[in-house]
Amino acid sequence: MAGSHKASGRRPEGGRSATRPRPSGVRFGIAAGVSLLVLLTAGAGWMYIQLDGNIETFGADGISGDRPPASANGSNVLVIGTDARTDGNISFGGGKKGDIGRSDTAFLLHVYADQKHAVAVSIPRDTLVDIPSCKLPDGSWTTRQSNTMFNAAYSVGQTPKGNPACSQNTVEKLTGLRVDHTVVVDFKGFAKMTEAVGGVQVCLPQDVYQKDLNPNRSTRGDQIFAKGPQTVAGQQALDYVRIRHGIGDGSDMGRIKRQQAFVASLLKKVKSDGLNPTSLLPLANAATQSLTVDPGLGSADKLISFAMSLKDIDLHNTKFVTLPWRYQGARVAVVHPDAEALWAALKADRTLDGQDAGRHHDDQAGAASPSPGATPAVSGTGISVAVYNGTTVTGLAARAADALRQHGFTVTGTATAIVRTQTKTVIEYGPGQQDQAEKAAQVFPGAEVSATAAAGIKVILGKAFAADPTATPSTVPGAVPTGVADGARSADDDPCSNLSYG
Template structure:
């Protein structure tokens, strides 16, 4: 009896072992099949088209160029986009992942930006001549192929930034739509009701309601429509929708993070993502993509930032503003965050590279820019956002000395502003940038109301007080009896008592002030203009 019971127990254990082994084999085989499927999804582009004169590889963080293609080729034909089968870049941003793997920033490059495009390789192997002052998105269309020319766009970004692009990823409409569906939709926000005619201005009528004002969850075609719509919101331009695209990406990241490492959710997303991507050979396998994705897992939502390269309108196109843009590229190259922190640390040692403690960038200031500020033809309203008596009048006087027309002054409803805010209405972005030259570090944002308004904060009060004191001390030393200069007044030596602009290489504080974090309110700052 006892022997029989022992034999039965042994048999059950052996059977359970075989079942467990079989389960492991099936699971491993299934994972292997899935891995083969993901590998089979991935397309790569020809690296022979990369420039032979590239920036040197850095020792700091990684730079990944992400391009959204609006080609109608293949399954994209039913989703809208460009005419014909030629690939075009509808949106692009440079993602910088800092060396500490705890910070990341995505810098949007408007598609209408005027840039220099270096020689690029055509599909037939020949090379184009370099072009100057060409639209940024035209680089992707060199060769007029259905998949576009990612290498040419990468060469253009490297020439523009002086940064080496470690990887390039192209995502098409079909894949983007599938990814949003795979995560169960993304929460977005609309500043107003949007109609079919806003998405397609050639429709000839307003059409039906596409999106109702306010927060909602979108996926598939609706998600694609959200990131593409531009008419009827803000200034109606391509650059006007960039902030909504950044808000959408923030929402997508937030949704993926909220689901956690759940295979049931991640596998459909991985399948959709790999089917939609064309990547450089360095990311051309599921192993490589997974390794890169896992390197981002410790970055908190608040430390994922979105900004747009410093810009201004140039007629119907967009120009990059220097030296602000150059300072931005320099800060990324040095692995310094937009708020001045050293993020070049070696996490394996728990301290920044070289053993130095992380510290903020020096808040050094250069002399005022040599090019004078002219406000001719620009009208501005000024409000005092502090309890400092007469601050609005002081700012108004500085503006008038530079030719601005001041529509009026007054007190803001809320009077505890720490940072000066410049708000501009549709079509007034260029005027706002001109005004901002007199208020370094101001937060600039587009609003629905017309005109340009400056609400001065405590930063302006402090800077103008320091400038007045400095001017007064200078006057005393030279025997002057004319009194101290007021903010904005130019002295006889050509110097200005205004708060000065950031030195080249020092990142302007308004870049940090206008950045979006992945955990920000989805309804905040949704459009330029």
């Protein structure tokens, strides 16, 4: 899958002996953050010669021909952290040299068209998704897989290098967004990166022992991290981001929170050191030695050109969120329609706080205002609504249902009302549901709210809604659900905040 472009004179990697036993079953996650850092900080012509020979590409022939259309509303970069044991990585992560390539962490980085904002959406490795047809090493294509863990996409073909094209196909299928570039980072790239910057400040919510890193130990072992802030680099940084057990509920969800905090802290460290050749050359050199990218970023000039377009994104405008999720047994299920609302926001180039970050805004534009007559964003997360067409206008209920979904409401069904001479739109609600009904009414300017004895919320559409296109809430696309926006981390947040789940 990989290796279509790589310098023959690449320096060999020296092995590093482990200072304590490391379990082969513990997966690596935060390596994905390395490529994000390169994308946000690299960017000077003097890097070209040294970096160009470091970069490896994977074959584009494995990328699906059935893709979402390209868009001018920003760009999307899939960043994958792999626990592959090839090319010297076994000395960092344990395991067996012949293990297949696996992805452990992935996020979709959306860079807004204004080139002043970015958001990284983490996709949990255990998320149940549909994996579309993917290319195998022998040239054949697999059949579609349903309800399969997301990280299985990278392992399609069972090769040590993995299958990044299949992961890209899966993300496009999941999100409906076109992935413009894909970047894969391994163990040693992450470890060397943290050493190149002189260490990164992290924080622990509690003391951590060897058993927290290796749950197969019979005793808790020595303390490896003390509670509170500290600086880590190399193998110690790798141990930090791989800790899963013994913190919160011991799940990958908590580890994602700590990994997001780590990447934020890494970005902050690079910014504080200054973007100059002395600090950035060893940093970028360490990272690119372990990058595998799509052909569109397969040379230093392409990578640097893309990176230079991101130099004005500051820490506060760099956000980290997680795909809306819930537990489904031992796995993770996508929460609908919250996930669709998030993807719609990115597709419309709206930031988490509702700003229109499209390319047409200049530096003085500030937060964008809705178009005339547009409905402000409403959070309908957790509210179920049935929609009835109280007019003779065909397709009105479907149009209103789409608008409600854009605001996060769950539409339980659409139908034709018994009475079809409705003038105003009416929101009917059952006992204890007035607050929810009033939220639904915000989506339909001029709607009336009415209590009934029957449980549930009904939207009965009137002629006013049919006649006034400016009252249609679909004129404001991409409202991010409150739960997603409220849970976001900024790259300038306190490194000790929000570090565990459960």
